[in-house]
Amino acid sequence: xxxxxxxxxxxxxxxxxxxxxxxxxxxxxxxxxxxxxxxxxxxxxxxxxxxxxxxxxxxxxxxxxxxxxxxxxxxxxxxxxxxxxxxxxxxxxxxxxxxxxxxxxxxxxxxxxxxxxxxxxxxxxxxxxxxxxxxxxxxxxxxxxxxxxxxxxxxxxxxxxxxxxxxxxxxxxxxxxxxxxxxxxxxxxxxxxxxxxxxxxxxxxx
Numbered sequence: 001x002x003x004x005x006x007x008x009x010x011x012x013x014x015x016x017x018x019x020x021x022x023x024x025x026x027x028x029x030x031x032x033x034x035x036x037x038x039x040x041x042x043x044x045x046x047x048x049x050x051x052x053x054x055x056x057x058x059x060x061x062x063x064x065x066x067x068x069x070x071x072x073x074x075x076x077x078x079x080x081x082x083x084x085x086x087x088x089x090x091x092x093x094x095x096x097x098x099x100x101x102x103x104x105x106x107x108x109x110x111x112x113x114x115x116x117x118x119x120x121x122x123x124x125x126x127x128x129x130x131x132x133x134x135x136x137x138x139x140x141x142x143x144x145x146x147x148x149x150x151x152x153x154x155x156x157x158x159x160x161x162x163x164x165x166x167x168x169x170x171x172x173x174x175x176x177x178x179x180x181x182x183x184x185x186x187x188x189x190x191x192x193x194x195x196x197x198x199x200x201x202x203x204x205x206x
Contacts, residue, residue, distance in 0.1 A: 003032035003201050005194065006179040008167045009114070010041035011098060011128065012091040014080065016176040017118035018072050019188025023178070024111060026191060030198035036102045036110040037163040038095035041175050044164050049173035054088055072188070079123050086127040092160075093151065094128040099159045100150035101143060113141045 005027055009016040027034050039045060042053050054062065066082050073080040094117045102110035116137045120126040126133045131148065138147055150156060170179050178185040178194050180201070185194050 003030060003198055004035060004180070005032055005198070006035045006037055006166075006170070007176065008037045008039050008163070008170070008172045008179070009176040010091050011038055011094040011114060011117045012087065012089050012121050013041070013118075013175040014069055014122055015072075015188045016114075017080070017122045018069075018076060018078060019176055019191055020111075020115050020118055022076075022188070022191050023176075023194070024115075026195045026198065030195070030201075032198050034107055034111060036098065036107050036114060037166065038091075038098045038114070038160065039164040039167045039172070039175070040092065040095070040160065043092075045167055045172060045174075048168050051173055081122060081125055084121055085125040086129070087121060089121065089127060090129045093131065094134060096156045096160050097134055097138070097147060097151040099163070100147050100153070100156045103155065103159060104147065104150060105143065109141065109143060113137065113143065116141055 005023070007023060023034065026032075041051075046052065054065075057065075069080060069082055072078075098110050098114050098117065101113050117128055117134075120128055120133065120137060128134065134151075135145065135148055138145060167177070170177075170182075171184050172179075172186075174186050176188055178190070180194065180197050183197065185191075185197075
């Protein structure tokens with residue numbers, strides 16, 4: 001049985017953007033599979049976990065968030081617009097598109113599209129709630145144009161709901177979160193622990 005990481009994230013999350021490529025690299029090195037699980041963080045997970053949307057957080061927390069994003073961007077060598085033109089932004093349409101790609105094309109294309117969506121928000125300052133923007137990202141990722149229609153299907157809606165319910169059941173309260181055999185790791189700054197866990201599992205199976 002292969003190693004698996006359940007990757008719960010919101011497409012518009014800056015911390016998901018900062019950790020996305022590192023997660024892929026870690027999983028590849030460990031021979032692990034990634035289950036790509038976009039979730040409705042602000043609409044449903046926060047409602048259960050007590051999380052607050054950015055605009056409702058205390059000014060001190062909002063200021064420190066910007067400081068941390070700048071620190072991590074510099075440390076990782078990843079570009080970021082700390083206050084992009086289209087943020088906050090509704091990520092539901094982008095999430096369902098990623099879901100549709102995962103359902104039709106598999107994990108790797110879904111990860112590729114998720115990364116493109118994250119860069120669209122945090123690097124290129126594009127509106128991922130705009131269907132024309134999503135259509136262009138699909139094209140850039142060499143995916144079938146029909147995936148946009150697939151994202152509006154009942155199956156994609158139901159899978160998105162199931163992802164969100166699964167996140168709540170797993171104890172997820174923020175994004176990104178990673179679950180390995182029931183153990184939860186919250187935040188891209190916990191990826192070192194994810195890596196160690198996967199290495200330990202891989203060694204135990206040799």
